[in-house]
Amino acid sequence: MKLIDGKEASNAIRDKIKEEVAGLIDAGKRAPHLAAILVGEDPASQTYVANKEKSCQKVGITSTLYRLPAETTQDELLGVIDFINQDDEIDGVIVQLPLPDHIDKDTVIQAIHPSKDVDGFHPENVGKMVSGLPTYLPATPFGILMLLEHYKIETSGKSCAVLGRSNIVGTPMSLLLSRKADPGNCTVTTVHSRSQNIEQITAEADIVVAAFGQPHYLKADMVKDGAVVIDVGIHRVPSDKTKSGFRLIGDVDFDEVSKKASWITPVPGGVGPMTITGLLMNTMKAYRKEVYS
Secondary structure, eight states, X not given: OEEOOHHHHHHHHHHHHHHHHHHHHHTTOOOOEXXXXXXXXXXXHHHHHXXXXXXXXXXXXXXXXXXXXXXXXXXXXXXXXXXXXXXXXXXXXXXXXXXXXXXXXXXXXXXXXXXXXXXXXXXXXXHHHHHTOSOOOOHHHXXXXXXXXXXXXXXXXXXXXXXXXXXXXXXXXXHHHHSXXXXXOOEEEEEOTTOSSHHHHHHTOSEEEXXXXXXXXXXXXXXXXXXXXXXXXXXXXXXXXXXXXXEEEOSBOHHHHTTTOSEEOOSSSSHHHHHHHHHHHHHHHHHHTSSOO
């Protein structure tokens, strides 16, 4: 078993971003600029946004946080997005999900100008992804592709099971791994809550991407010897062995599955660091105007 170390891969990629940004500043140009909008006090969202700000700072990307109270109306939020859309000094913007119940997520996502949608959720960018055109890929699937590339894990001609069909991970991951590209060229089966014979499907797959949202769902008897296992899940469970009183686990029963896998991502330290790296890469694309000129 070999570990797919998200921290190591992320650091290598971020070093290149840092070098590029330093070169821009040395040349008298402004740094790339990423804005984030956080509505309410969701603890997980606050942690993610704080990590994003820290990561931006380390590579030299300017970061601005718009922190709005939970009572913010949808129209008020749309007004902030419109303001950012018109600011030529801001290259990308993310609206942290989930949003309060009184705000429609789809309306908000569609209000972001596609050229600044570095989360890759706007329908125009999703359409470009489906069509195989240059675009901003959703950060987590983008991060997984970079992991596979960094560790030179072969995907062409392989069978792949993607557990989960969310618009954020499962569905785009299925599309990206099946596309004519490298990484890609997989034969992909998408597994979801209505799927039959899930254990048989995963046990025949060369690559398993677990984004089911259930702690330790994927067991050792559900994967074949030598499979590549990517664990997207992250769950807090009680623990008497940590100061915080909890520990993080994934959708994969790591201790058992790792005995059979050829490559596997840990939780934490696997896919997680690469999600923010994907966001930073998309911000650089926006700054360079690679997708929208």
